[in-house]
Amino acid sequence: MENYIVSARKYRPSTFESVVGQRAxxxxxxNAIATHKxxxxxxxxxxxxxxxxxxxxxxxxxxNCLSLTADGEACNACESCVAFNEQRxxxxxxxxxxxxxxxxxxxxxxxxxRIPPQIGKYKVYIIDEVHMLSASAxxxxxxxxxxxxxxxxxxxxxxxxxxxxxxxxxxxQIYDFNRISVEDTVEHLMYVASKENITAEPEAxxxxxxxxxxxxxxALSIFDQVVxxxxxxxxxxxxxxxxxxxxxxxxxRLTDYFLENKVSEALLLFNDVLNKxxxxxxxxxxxxxxxxxxxxxxxxxxxxxxxxxASIRQRYQEQAQxxxxxxxxxxxxxxxxxxxxxxTSKNKRLLVELTLIQIAQLTTEEDDVSHGRxxxxxxxxxxxxxxxxxxxxxxxxxxxxxxxxPLPLHLCPSKPLHHPTKYRQIRLQLPDLRLPKRGxxxxxxxRISEFRLRILSERKKSRKIRFG
Ligand SMILES: Nc1ncnc2c1ncn2[C@@H]1O[C@H](COP(=O)(O)OP(=O)(O)OP(=O)(O)O)[C@@H](O)[C@H]1O
Ligand SMILES: [Zn+2]
Numbered sequence: 001m002e003n004y005i006v007s008a009r010k011y012r013p014s015t016f017e018s019v020v021g022q023r024a025x026x027x028x029x030x031n032a033i034a035t036h037k038x039x040x041x042x043x044x045x046x047x048x049x050x051x052x053x054x055x056x057x058x059x060x061x062x063x064n065c066l067s068l069t070a071d072g073e074a075c076n077a078c079e080s081c082v083a084f085n086e087q088r089x090x091x092x093x094x095x096x097x098x099x100x101x102x103x104x105x106x107x108x109x110x111x112x113x114r115i116p117p118q119i120g121k122y123k124v125y126i127i128d129e130v131h132m133l134s135a136s137a138x139x140x141x142x143x144x145x146x147x148x149x150x151x152x153x154x155x156x157x158x159x160x161x162x163x164x165x166x167x168x169x170x171x172x173q174i175y176d177f178n179r180i181s182v183e184d185t186v187e188h189l190m191y192v193a194s195k196e197n198i199t200a201e202p203e204a205x206x207x208x209x210x211x212x213x214x215x216x217x218x219a220l221s222i223f224d225q226v227v228x229x230x231x232x233x234x235x236x237x238x239x240x241x242x243x244x245x246x247x248x249x250x251x252x253r254l255t256d257y258f259l260e261n262k263v264s265e266a267l268l269l270f271n272d273v274l275n276k277x278x279x280x281x282x283x284x285x286x287x288x289x290x291x292x293x294x295x296x297x298x299x300x301x302x303x304x305x306x307x308x309x310a311s312i313r314q315r316y317q318e319q320a321q322x323x324x325x326x327x328x329x330x331x332x333x334x335x336x337x338x339x340x341x342x343x344t345s346k347n348k349r350l351l352v353e354l355t356l357i358q359i360a361q362l363t364t365e366e367d368d369v370s371h372g373r374x375x376x377x378x379x380x381x382x383x384x385x386x387x388x389x390x391x392x393x394x395x396x397x398x399x400x401x402x403x404x405x406p407l408p409l410h411l412c413p414s415k416p417l418h419h420p421t422k423y424r425q426i427r428l429q430l431p432d433l434r435l436p437k438r439g440x441x442x443x444x445x446x447r448i449s450e451f452r453l454r455i456l457s458e459r460k461k462s463r464k465i466r467f468g
Contacts (some may be wrong), residue, residue, distance in 0.1 A: 021180035046177025049217025060124035131163035179214025182307035200234035251290035
């Protein structure tokens, strides 16, 4: 049987040209080689799996190539290039600093550095994860880094630039590698798929690219995983199932519910998501991103920030047209707040449900705001459900006060509470909530904010709650 090689290794780029998404950087490196302006030390920084080691290897090969091509690439045909490609060149040394981080390891390397190459011009030392070197190893290395022999080039690579000592930084030319965009990743996956005779829906590759979050190695590993799951035909559905990703469809539907003020449907949808085995934080993080994507999809200027495939982009644009801007801002804020307080919340499900209720109510508030009025008759319930459901919701909201969430706008009138009708309304809607006597408020002209200070916990009736 033919040996199986993972795609990340099989499709490692072998020329600067074929490196995806790092064009500015590879051009600079190529120019430096063509004009013979080589530095002694380079620092490649950036996220995992975006091509640092790959570029270091291409660089090593190119500076040793015996006949560069017209556009400054290694020829991949000369003796030196072939040796590199077959991984038997003596001019490249890779040290993984994560596992060889002692002074002795570095001393060994420093010893080696003095010996000139037997064939070719340069010896290249690639030190991966250089931030893992111990402090004494760093010091042992410093002298060599400052005045290396003419034939030596160091390429240090790291994912954590901030951990590199300033003394090292100042001796290196620094190259910052980008996360690779979803679009570029999808294109590369397309290329790999076509080479492997695999058919793949663009939307499916899009989900893989999003999941990889800018790392090409991750994207290729996920791709391999999906291929072994599906055989040779990658569909959107199969990727969603295999990667346990929440379908976009949920968020589009949910947003439609919000726009139509359908609270119950939104809560049922959330229940459905939980039943499918997704957790609340997953769901709410996705919801914040959905609102963010709607926001950037609304304006042609920000549209390039929407990293999705063409058909889903179209759906974002359509839905964005239906969403008023203030709604999107506030929905983003509410869902993000929920995301932030999720970890510490005692009742996570309730927290998400409340957020959904609040977002669904935003559209009604928007109507008031858009008419340039402050929400009038703020205590008038905005719910469209029967009375019992309204009460439960109001109670949910008041209970939420215990977790320091702001009351929704329609429950915070700016008029004094002594207004008899409003007082009666609160009484009616929340009969078992302990309210202060009305008279006291009438005389002191107490405002609703003071009243809120006195809402008592339903469970611990004697405990006073303080807000802000
Ligand atoms: N820019 C890219 N273009 C094409 N393929 C890439 C790119 N970046 C990474 N890859 C793929 O991912 C694999 C790993 O990349 P590489 O080892 O260069 O990443 P790295 O940035 O050095 O990551 P790490 O910091 O984890 O060592 C490569 O073999 C290649 O298949
Ligand atoms: Zn060559």
